[in-house]
Amino acid sequence: MxxxxxxxxxxxxxxxxxxxxxxxxxxxxxxxxxxxxxxxxxxxxxxxxxxxxxxxxHEPPVWPQRADAQQMQAHLDIEVDDLDAETQRAVGLGASVESHQPQPGGVRVMRDPHGHLFCLFLPGN
CATH class of the missing domain: 3.10.180.10 (2,3-Dihydroxybiphenyl 1,2-Dioxygenase, domain 1)
Structure with a gap:
């Protein structure tokens, strides 16, 4: 199987x-x-x-997580060639950049227009 x-x-x-x-x-x-x-x-x-x-x-998750709030169950990782350009494009489409970025460089934590978290990342990250 x-x-x-x-x-x-x-x-x-x-x-x-x-x-x-x-x-x-x-x-x-x-x-x-x-x-x-x-x-x-x-x-x-x-x-x-x-x-x-x-x-x-639907209730968007809290980021970073807290024990007393809706927690993220999953998120999408989206590989991009140009992190800054794709971040700006996503923002132009209605996304927002999260203030908490746990990984320096190469990865950007974002929210879609309905509050779901997703990450844009460069190859190798």
Whole structure:
């Protein structure tokens, strides 16, 4: 038997809006869309994909984590060629840069427009 990761699913109060952010950030294409579910994929590969499902009570995680608050369960790591340029592009699309950056250079911790954490990183980091 073999097992392959087919998709990552992100809960959000507005799946179409968040999918639009990641579609632009990653340059991926949309496979399906309705108000409660959107799926994106790489333009040259069907899987793995990135999907967004409706979660009306979504609560963004606190960063850095605290025992008394919503904790991050997972985050996306996105490799880039130019960290500063891609950070600015992500901010232009609606992301924000976190004030707490635990790793000096090569990695940037960010939030998407709905508060999910993700990291941009240079190869080798």
């Amino acid at each position: 073999s097992a392959n990761l087919a998709a990552t699913v992100i809960g959000t109060p507005d799946p179409p809006q968040l999918a639009d952010f990641y579609r632009e950030l990653l340059g991926w294409v949309e496979v399906s869309r309705d108000p409660t579910w959107v799926r994106l994929r790489h333009p040259e590969r069907e899987r793995p994909s990135l999907s967004f499902q409706l979660e009306t009570d």
